[in-house]
Amino acid sequence: MAWNDKRPMSPHLQIYKLPLTALLSITHRITGVGLSAGTLFLVWALVAAASGPESFATVQAVMSSWIGYLILICFTLALYFHFCNGIRHMLWDIGKGLDLESTKKTGPAVLIVALVLTVLTWLVAFAAG
Amino acid sequence: MSSNSLRTPLGKVKGLGSAKSGTHHFLVQRLTALALIPLTLWFCFSLASMPAMDYASFTAWLQSPVSASLMILTVLVTFYHASLGVQVVIEDYVSGHGLRLASIIAVQFVCALLAVVGTVSVIKILIGGAA
Numbered sequence: 673m674a675w676n677d678k679r680p681m682s683p684h685l686q687i688y689k690l691p692l693t694a695l696l697s698i699t700h701r702i703t704g705v706g707l708s709a710g711t712l713f714l715v716w717a718l719v720a721a722a723s724g725p726e727s728f729a730t731v732q733a734v735m736s737s738w739i740g741y742l743i744l745i746c747f748t749l750a751l752y753f754h755f756c757n758g759i760r761h762m763l764w765d766i767g768k769g770l771d772l773e774s775t776k777k778t779g780p781a782v783l784i785v786a787l788v789l790t791v792l793t794w795l796v797a798f799a800a801g
Numbered sequence: 802m803s804s805n806s807l808r809t810p811l812g813k814v815k816g817l818g819s820a821k822s823g824t825h826h827f828l829v830q831r832l833t834a835l836a837l838i839p840l841t842l843w844f845c846f847s848l849a850s851m852p853a854m855d856y857a858s859f860t861a862w863l864q865s866p867v868s869a870s871l872m873i874l875t876v877l878v879t880f881y882h883a884s885l886g887v888q889v890v891i892e893d894y895v896s897g898h899g900l901r902l903a904s905i906i907a908v909q910f911v912c913a914l915l916a917v918v919g920t921v922s923v924i925k926i927l928i929g930g931a932a
């Protein structure tokens with residue numbers, strides 16, 4: 673049957689290719705929820721350190737394994753993305769950069785800055801440690 | 802909603818959530834985000850150096866009043882921000898009134914619990930003295 677409803681449709685998510693603005697928007701939400709779950713590990717590390725050397729040794733073994741590093745690097749990347757995009761959100765809230773032209777520039781900027789901050793953070797850590 | 806509906810005004814709004822608190826939620830989400838800007842930079846750089854720390858160096862680091870204060874601030878502000886944020890996500894995706902309310906309350910209780918446990922741990926390390 674031919675589609676003759678003239679009203680605008682919302683995008684069909686499995687067919688429509690999301691533009692970068694939409695992708696970044698959902699990524700802000702995904703990183704927000706992911707970071708919330710990640711804070712469990714922070715509390716775990718603090719509790720372990722408060723409990724004594726044996727329990728903290730487990731935390732340290734996990735963190736310094738390759739999978740631990742991978743998780744920590746992903747966590748900082750997600751946090752820096754959410755951080756940069758969060759600043760973008762708050763600039764929108766005060767009416768700055770809300771037009772399409774600006775969002776097309778600030779979107780990629782968020783990705784680049786988040787990546788640069790992540791690399792910088794780990795370079796400093798590896799240089800010091 | 803048509804004005805000649807038989808439903809009472811109270812019946813129409815029941816279960817849609819409390820009035821007068823939406824702006825507050827919006828503002829506190831932004832205020833906590835603002836506070837998290839410097840805290841996040843400090844936290845990420847600290848986090849990246851953690852795998853290289855053993856028990857002695859980690860506790861020595863947290864026994865400095867500056868690190869302990871910043872860590873407690875980070876924990877408190879993060880869990881406040883996270884509970885507000887996850888609440889919005891639940892409101893968007895969980896449609897049953899009972900289940901929605903129950904999950905929001907559960908998230909807030911868990912966040913409060915974790916915030917207190919994290920803070921108490923930092924204080925214990927701080928006053929634990931030379932380990």
Ligand code: HEM
Binds near residue numbers: 709751758
């Ligand atoms: C570990 C730290 C953080 C956690 C766990 C977290 C968690 C969340 C969550 C769950 C949301 C809700 C997402 C949604 O509604 O789609 C959110 C929203 C938000 N976050 Fe964060 N966040 C963190 C750090 C930050 C930082 C550092 C900033 C600073 C710039 C920030 C800025 C924002 C803003 C502005 C919003 C509102 C966005 C909106 O209205 O859709 N967050 N956060």
